[in-house]
Amino acid sequence: MKDVNGLDIPTFDDVIAAQDRIRPYIHRTPILTSSFLNEMAGCEMFFKCENFQKAGAFKVRGATNAVFGLSDEMAARGVATHSSGNHALSLSYAAGRRGIPCHVVMPRAAPQAKKDAVRGYGGIITECEPSTTSREEVFARVEAETGADFVHPYNDPRVIAGQGTCSLEFMEQMEEHGAPVEMMVAPIGGGGMISGTCLTLSHIAPKVQIIAAEPEQADDAARSFRAGHIIADDAPVTVADGLKVPLKERTWHFVSNHVTDILTASEQEIIDAMRLTWARMKIVMEPSCAVPLAVILRNRDVFAGKRVGVVVTGGNVDLDKLPWMQG
Amino acid sequence: MKDVNGLDIPTFDDVIAAQDRIRPYIHRTPILTSSFLNEMAGCEMFFKCENFQKAGAFKVRGATNAVFGLSDEMAARGVATHSSGNHALSLSYAAGRRGIPCHVVMPRAAPQAKKDAVRGYGGIITECEPSTTSREEVFARVEAETGADFVHPYNDPRVIAGQGTCSLEFMEQMEEHGAPVEMMVAPIGGGGMISGTCLTLSHIAPKVQIIAAEPEQADDAARSFRAGHIIADDAPVTVADGLKVPLKERTWHFVSNHVTDILTASEQEIIDAMRLTWARMKIVMEPSCAVPLAVILRNRDVFAGKRVGVVVTGGNVDLDKLPWMQG
Numbered sequence: 065m066k067d068v069n070g071l072d073i074p075t076f077d078d079v080i081a082a083q084d085r086i087r088p089y090i091h092r093t094p095i096l097t098s099s100f101l102n103e104m105a106g107c108e109m110f111f112k113c114e115n116f117q118k119a120g121a122f123k124v125r126g127a128t129n130a131v132f133g134l135s136d137e138m139a140a141r142g143v144a145t146h147s148s149g150n151h152a153l154s155l156s157y158a159a160g161r162r163g164i165p166c167h168v169v170m171p172r173a174a175p176q177a178k179k180d181a182v183r184g185y186g187g188i189i190t191e192c193e194p195s196t197t198s199r200e201e202v203f204a205r206v207e208a209e210t211g212a213d214f215v216h217p218y219n220d221p222r223v224i225a226g227q228g229t230c231s232l233e234f235m236e237q238m239e240e241h242g243a244p245v246e247m248m249v250a251p252i253g254g255g256g257m258i259s260g261t262c263l264t265l266s267h268i269a270p271k272v273q274i275i276a277a278e279p280e281q282a283d284d285a286a287r288s289f290r291a292g293h294i295i296a297d298d299a300p301v302t303v304a305d306g307l308k309v310p311l312k313e314r315t316w317h318f319v320s321n322h323v324t325d326i327l328t329a330s331e332q333e334i335i336d337a338m339r340l341t342w343a344r345m346k347i348v349m350e351p352s353c354a355v356p357l358a359v360i361l362r363n364r365d366v367f368a369g370k371r372v373g374v375v376v377t378g379g380n381v382d383l384d385k386l387p388w389m390q391g
Numbered sequence: 392m393k394d395v396n397g398l399d400i401p402t403f404d405d406v407i408a409a410q411d412r413i414r415p416y417i418h419r420t421p422i423l424t425s426s427f428l429n430e431m432a433g434c435e436m437f438f439k440c441e442n443f444q445k446a447g448a449f450k451v452r453g454a455t456n457a458v459f460g461l462s463d464e465m466a467a468r469g470v471a472t473h474s475s476g477n478h479a480l481s482l483s484y485a486a487g488r489r490g491i492p493c494h495v496v497m498p499r500a501a502p503q504a505k506k507d508a509v510r511g512y513g514g515i516i517t518e519c520e521p522s523t524t525s526r527e528e529v530f531a532r533v534e535a536e537t538g539a540d541f542v543h544p545y546n547d548p549r550v551i552a553g554q555g556t557c558s559l560e561f562m563e564q565m566e567e568h569g570a571p572v573e574m575m576v577a578p579i580g581g582g583g584m585i586s587g588t589c590l591t592l593s594h595i596a597p598k599v600q601i602i603a604a605e606p607e608q609a610d611d612a613a614r615s616f617r618a619g620h621i622i623a624d625d626a627p628v629t630v631a632d633g634l635k636v637p638l639k640e641r642t643w644h645f646v647s648n649h650v651t652d653i654l655t656a657s658e659q660e661i662i663d664a665m666r667l668t669w670a671r672m673k674i675v676m677e678p679s680c681a682v683p684l685a686v687i688l689r690n691r692d693v694f695a696g697k698r699v700g701v702v703v704t705g706g707n708v709d710l711d712k713l714p715w716m717q718g
Binding site: 345346386 | 418421423424426442443445447666669670672673674675676706710711713715716
């Protein structure tokens, strides 16, 4: 950890420590390739399949690093977060593996399936009203009553260091695939995965270009990148529901210092790319994970002839409601 | 190859030769595990993901072995088959890699998507009427006119030897997973995959029990197994549409000599297992591939506490028509 203008920013040593710490609890996910998609895109893509990860998403890396980095005394009081997505599942999973409580504050109106999933991993849900005020009030009460350690979904140095293990593992695995990659593409929402990618690659492979992929309809990171400061949108609407949250100061540190570019794709392009991946690669991935492929297909010139790593971030999707079946 | 009562039966040497021959053209597919499904089933399962295979199914192993085993002179005349399923795709793929024609006889009424898929891999379709007589007539004509080599979907020693490379590769990969498996489960239709599995395992791991998994509604192999001779059903109806075809003499040789048991599952159990795998393992698999898991969940006592290999045979499925969304 280092101090950058008063912020605790993780270093590559933290990524190495995280890799050792979380190894017993996570999958070493495979890299898949598709010559059909390569031909279509005009580049050679290597998909790091974190949709096969424990709890169904890369987020388990950061959550597990946070949970297993706690002292026994701290751990005994548990961990807490507010999220209704993959971070809540991941933190519940990690806490369960350590045998400590995980408190999750979720809106009363969140889908039953999401509540069931969190409870399925052992998370303890406290409901709030669907406003930021209520969420913050309820969360503060849970924190005060339990003494649980708050693990933010992305603006937490332990989480960013944990996400950094993904590209570390990827680069190790690429040794079996001939030459290394020249570019790495990952979706960007709050920026946890991209920050971990920046942290690792800027250290071990600084020439690799890092491209963040974002829905056109939730392009706050792209606009922030061009403006030179964080722009946060209020409730953007996109099928890529994992990517609606804004950058925060720690992820902005990495995005502003290490990302090569942020490219966007339309809703239809995202849905088409999602369906294409299901059909040709036979993997179940979330809409958010399809954004990198959508961006690559839209910007063929940027990626032409390159070896490109693609992070498939998660596979938690409602199988009864697939986006190409709606409307 | 050896002669058994006048039949050309492949030997383990043919599997080794096949592995070398097809290596440049196929994927070394990963093994995935799911602690959730293990807990549910009460055994430890290792899923060999042939749904990620080239052309989307294990069938490319046998087809590629047949195509690349041809002399240049034979190859120049091409290959031919009658199938509207994964074998047609696989043979078209393999022929395309060798740069030779692949003739596929298909019913005029076959779904457009299947025709498009075969053509997408370079297959040349000749249409027939939806009767066995018409199919045989048309096929004989195509064979006579082209001199193409007939590659049967499963009752062909080259195909069986090719499918045998799947468990060979699986057993090699299991060295990274601690102990080897004690049981191996694969779906059974015509018996090509099961025969290849028997061929390989009876040679390198004869103690491994081989369980064939079949839909209750297309249980001709199970009934054949108990009767001691081939029973062929006429047009069984099951969601597992890859498993409707009957055993033939070469696959019966392996099934009758090496299979430990054939277990069945109901249509609903197959659909439930399919959905469960999509939801928890994040992989797109065909209904046929879900039959092994369905059988394991139905017969927990048979598999209790065991290490079990499961062949996920293919992932070619209509994404607009998922069985849990119908009726």
